[in-house]
Amino acid sequence: MDMQKSGFNIYERHDFxxxxxxxHKMPIGEVVIASGAARKLPYYVKALELGKKGILVTDEVIFESIGREIYAYWQEQGLKIECYVLKGRIRPDEYTVGNVICNTPFDADYIVSLGGGTVTDVVRYAATRLNLECVSIPSAMTMDGFFTNMSIIIVDGLQVTYYLNYPSLILADSDIIAKAPSVMNAAGVGEVISKISAGMDWYAGKLIKDIYYCDRVEAMMGECISEGTADETIEGIVPGEKKAIENLTDALYKSAVAMAWYDSSPCGSGAEHQLNHFWIKCQDEKGVPQSMHGQEVGVGAVINTMIWEEIMDIDFERFDVEKAVEKIWDRTEWEKEIRAVYGEGAESILELQAENHSFDKAARQNEIEKIIKHHEALARRFEAMPTSEALIEKLKKVGGPWHPKQLQIDEDELVKSLYFAKETRSGRYNALWMAEALGIMEDVASKIIKKLEF
Ligand SMILES: [Zn+2]
Ligand SMILES: [Zn+2]
Known part of the structure; x- marks a missing residue:
């Protein structure tokens, strides 16, 4: 848990x-990643002046396995805190938010969440709504979202992303996280791995679309990747070794620091994250359970890296620009496809892409020429990346999914996602956009299908 070379402590609120x-700024009050961190809540409540009275919010499973004991310990230490246990299988919706708000005492100063992504999201939302301090104690390290100010809440049946107050304190206790089912922490490794392909996309965005880039953000993301994919980390996930859990947690925190500094997600979210959104849509339509975010983006990173492998396999010295330009979508054809793929959601995508998705041959030619101009820089960055096989190896070692089939995504859905997953966002650039610009998507899709042995 090093200090940044610049002298400030990245585990405390800072800006520079x-x-x-x-x-740049990271607004989380304080982050503690250590064995026994949760037990220190009484100390931090005092040190950070979080107030006189708190409430612990958790779910039944977590309360029975770890919550009851920690809660009793805090009370023994003289902490004034109540407890509310959410019943049954919880959804991050109005009902759950309402329960948390109604069960928070009027005189509470802070709310503590103890649990996974859902409990954390709901409590962060409720704390902001009630204007209370928020403390998060994650029970598994499935993603970097624990260290952000974002919550996804289902309102009127729709998932809404809220940007809320940052937590005042995060106690990431390796004693607790190590006890989580290892598939959950394996999802966290998937999230770390996704930063590798996201970084390549971000760099391409800088070169081709002048997307804002910062070397310090890149270096912080680099620390996340090297720590989260080190052998010591990867090998310790299945046996639940504390050092591995702490490395993983620290890696995911660093990813969140990088994104907070950047104040947006392109530095940590590329094509693999867009593929994940598309696959979730497919899972919902089929009525199969959504996979964990980290699982999806881990598989997404494998696919994204495979796309990059095809792009970088091109002989750019002899690339036929005219032939590629001729492969540009006809707008009417493209709109027809978008309507077929997105159904009810198509209109908002057509609106979003009205300016963003170019159908202009001159603009396309310009983009291709830019790619050719920068192909050596892209190749250098690409050479530093692990291969898709190396990523698969790591995901297998931690017991995480690596193949779309393991997410119940079939060949047809995978191909559709390669063509259309990118359309739900504008102002982004990644391997999906680049493969389309180069007119190679058909080829890329068939090669990936072959590699994956569908
Ligand atoms: Zn992510
Ligand atoms: Zn910067």
Whole structure:
């Protein structure tokens, strides 16, 4: 848990003027990653002046396995805290939010969440709504979302993303996280691995679309990747070794730091994250359970890396620009496909892409020429990346999914996602956009299908 070379402690709230010209900040009050961290809540409540009275919110499973004992320990230590246990299988919706709000005492100063993504999201939302301090104690390390200010809440049946107050304190206790089923922490490794392909996409975005780039953000993301994919980490996930859990947690925190500094997600979210959104849509339509975010983006990273492998296999010195330009979508054809793939959601996508998705041959030619101009820089960055096989190896070792089939995504859905997953966002650039620009998507899709032995 090192200090940054610049002198400030990245585990405390901080902000600084960066060489990139922007002012960066990480607004989380304090982050503690250690064995026994949760037991120190009484100390931190006092040190950070979180207030006189708190409430612990957790779910039944977590309360029975770890919550009851920690709660009793805090009370023994003289902490004034109540407890509310959410019943049954919880959904992050109005009902659950309402329960948390109604069961929070009027005189509470802070809310503590103890649990996975759902409990954490709901409590963060309720704390912001009630204007209370928020403390998160994650029970598994499935993603980097624990260290952000984002919550997804289902309102009127629709998933809505909220940007809320950052937590005042996060106690990531390796004693607790190590006890989680290892598939959950394996999902966290999937999230770390997704940063590898996301980084390549982000770099391409900088070169081809002038997307804002910062070397310090890149370096922080690099620390996340090297720590989260080190042998010591990968090998310790299945046996639940504390050091491995702490490395993974620290890696995911660093990813969140990088994204907080950048103040947006392109540095940590590329094509693999867009593929994940598309696959979730497929899972919902089929009525199969959604996979964990980290599982989806881990598989997404394998696919994204495979796309990059095809792009970088091109002989750019002899690339036929005209032939590629001729492969540009006809707008009417493309709209027809979008309607077929997205159904009711198509209109908002057509609106979003009205300006963003170019159907202009001159603009396309320009984009291809830019790619060719930068192909050596792209190749250098690509050479530093692990291969898709190496990623598969790591995902297998931690017991995480690596193949779309393991997410119940079939060949047809995978191919559709390669063509259309990117359409739900504008202002982004990644391997999906680049493969389309180069007119190679058909080829990329068939090669990936072959590699995956569908
Ligand atoms: Zn910067
Ligand atoms: Zn993610």
């Amino acid at each position: 003027d960066c060489e990139c010209g922007r002012h």
